[in-house]
Amino acid sequence: MTRLSADIEARFHGLRRIIGNTPLLAVDYSFRGCRRRLFAKSENLNMTGSLKDRMALHILRRAYEKGAIQPGALIVEATSGNTGISFAAVGRALGHRVSIFMPDWMSREQVRLLRAFGAEIHPVSAGDGGSLGSIARAEELAASTPGAFLPRQFTNLDNCEAHEEQTGPEIHWQLGAHGLRPDAFVAGVGTGGTVMGVGRYLRAHHPDVTIHPLEPANSPMLSDSRRMGRHRIPGIAEEFIPPIVSLAELDDIVAVDDGDAILMAQKLARSVGLGVGISAGANFLGAVMLHDRLGDDGVVVTVFPDDNKKYLGTDLLHDEPVRPEHLTPYLTVHGFTSFNRACQVCDQSEDLVKMAGALSV
Numbered sequence: 001m002t003r004l005s006a007d008i009e010a011r012f013h014g015l016r017r018i019i020g021n022t023p024l025l026a027v028d029y030s031f032r033g034c035r036r037r038l039f040a041k042s043e044n045l046n047m048t049g050s051l052k053d054r055m056a057l058h059i060l061r062r063a064y065e066k067g068a069i070q071p072g073a074l075i076v077e078a079t080s081g082n083t084g085i086s087f088a089a090v091g092r093a094l095g096h097r098v099s100i101f102m103p104d105w106m107s108r109e110q111v112r113l114l115r116a117f118g119a120e121i122h123p124v125s126a127g128d129g130g131s132l133g134s135i136a137r138a139e140e141l142a143a144s145t146p147g148a149f150l151p152r153q154f155t156n157l158d159n160c161e162a163h164e165e166q167t168g169p170e171i172h173w174q175l176g177a178h179g180l181r182p183d184a185f186v187a188g189v190g191t192g193g194t195v196m197g198v199g200r201y202l203r204a205h206h207p208d209v210t211i212h213p214l215e216p217a218n219s220p221m222l223s224d225s226r227r228m229g230r231h232r233i234p235g236i237a238e239e240f241i242p243p244i245v246s247l248a249e250l251d252d253i254v255a256v257d258d259g260d261a262i263l264m265a266q267k268l269a270r271s272v273g274l275g276v277g278i279s280a281g282a283n284f285l286g287a288v289m290l291h292d293r294l295g296d297d298g299v300v301v302t303v304f305p306d307d308n309k310k311y312l313g314t315d316l317l318h319d320e321p322v323r324p325e326h327l328t329p330y331l332t333v334h335g336f337t338s339f340n341r342a343c344q345v346c347d348q349s350e351d352l353v354k355m356a357g358a359l360s361v
């Protein structure tokens with residue numbers, strides 16, 4: 001393992017304090033007359049406002065440890081949005097230039113945020129291959145730039161490891177502090193890093209837990225690639241099954257209609273002030289479906305991957321038509337409380353020990 005310079009180590013230390021170890025929200029709701037509580041990690045509270053900060057920080061940390069990236073090197077990534085913003089910000093914090101290839105249909109807010117962090121942006125049209133074309137173009141630029149680092153979020157196992165070492169343990173400890181054990185975990189699949197990593201940790205500690213990937217009902221790539229279509233849940237459902245996803249390790253796939261996900265995200269903001277993104281609305285509905293199967297006392301956990309700010313120019317703010325198959329109209333959100341950050345996974349105790357040591361000298 002390569003030893004990190006004191007400067008880079010200090011930068012990572014600063015970042016670790018503002019990425020990860022998020023509160024766990026306990027949201028009370030009623031669905032078709034049954035009152036229940038489900039749990040969601042508040043990932044919008046990360047440095048740039050999404051769960052992708054965890055992956056960016058962990059991949060870059062591991063890359064430094066493996067000697068795969070040098071200080072000041074160019075970081076090149078293909079991304080459909082949040083990942084680019086995370087690498088742009090975390091990369092800059094560590095002193096890197098960042099170049100992002102992304103499909104040209106991403107939200108204006110996302111593109112502007114990337115620009116705000118000083119990233120170079122390369123939009124790729126559907127005609128030039130969209131997501132897959134972005135990956136190919138990122139590989140080409142990295143190959144022609146000496147020392148460039150490609151995180152390769154879709155194939156890099158350090159992506160899953162970020163969630164296996166952090167998000168999963170946090171959920172375990174936060175529930176445990178309240179005498180609870182998870183029965184089911186569900187998360188929309190973008191790269192699949194979240195569902196695979198959290199799933200591996202929770203299964204190792206709770207053998208009976210079920211782990212469910214979620215996809216848009218209108219683009220069910222995971223269950224039937226022939227029915228891939230357009231959908232409005234940014235951040236999930238790529239045009240391919242990401243290599244780090246192993247469906248054999250997971251339980252059944254949950255499908256949510258994108259209009260229903262929009263209605264649910266609107267409801268969370270309007271009824272209890274939780275301004276979350278569309279994929280959070282989808283994850284909430286996925287958790288409600290699993291709750292239905294498990295019964296009112298089931299402990300179902302999900303993530304709210306990001307906040308609503310990047311989607312203010314999208315259908316999230318439109319009047320979404322209600323369709324007969326939608327669940328949101330039968331659902332009331334009563335309120336939420338939040339379970340504190342998990343001390344077992346933060347370095348607070350380490351600092352306290354050091355401080356106590358210094359005082360006793």
Ligand SMILES: Cc1ncc(COP(=O)(O)O)c(C=O)c1O
Binds near residue numbers: 234
């Ligand atoms: C808004 C949003 N939700 C969900 C996900 C899915 O996370 P993962 O890539 O870990 O599967 C992403 C990934 O970019 C995202 O941006």
